[in-house]
Amino acid sequence: MAEVPHKKALSSKLLTMKFMQREQEQETRQKLEREQVRVVTEAHWVLDQKALDLPKPKFQVEYEPSFLQMDAIERTSVGRVSFQKFNTEIETTASKSASDQQLDRELKRERANEIGDDELADGLGHSNSAKKTKTASASKKPTTNRRVPPQKTNRSGTSNDDKNNGSISGTQKRSFMKPQE
Numbered sequence: 001m002a003e004v005p006h007k008k009a010l011s012s013k014l015l016t017m018k019f020m021q022r023e024q025e026q027e028t029r030q031k032l033e034r035e036q037v038r039v040v041t042e043a044h045w046v047l048d049q050k051a052l053d054l055p056k057p058k059f060q061v062e063y064e065p066s067f068l069q070m071d072a073i074e075r076t077s078v079g080r081v082s083f084q085k086f087n088t089e090i091e092t093t094a095s096k097s098a099s100d101q102q103l104d105r106e107l108k109r110e111r112a113n114e115i116g117d118d119e120l121a122d123g124l125g126h127s128n129s130a131k132k133t134k135t136a137s138a139s140k141k142p143t144t145n146r147r148v149p150p151q152k153t154n155r156s157g158t159s160n161d162d163k164n165n166g167s168i169s170g171t172q173k174r175s176f177m178k179p180q181e
Helices: 018-043 088-113 117-139 160-166
Strands: none
Touching: none
């Protein structure tokens, strides 16, 4: 059998030298790197894409209206800004542009809520026909006769209204009258 030649160990003086220490560190680094690469390759899994021919899911997106105002981008102001009356010209132009933007938004809302002539005519036509049907059904109900209370007359035979017509203030002093027996 062939004997493996025995490698002689390096002397301790030689191992203490700087270049030998660097070489040993480099060898240990290479061993660690090889070990890490081996661990990664063993842990690395590869899936066969041909075996997994699954259809991609189709996403259906539904948009729902929100109560939040998403037009905040319009409201952002671009340009110079002044704080605490540092530059009044910039503040006046900024406030003017802000009020103009607010006015534009209000006008847009009014136009959206505005009713056209045709729509108004249709709406009134439907409401009038509804009123006609209501009055027709109301006429079928029995009416109650309201009696007008008779006018009170004094002993002299004149009504209270006749006396009030002659007075300027419209009020008359009332006096107690004894009942007749």
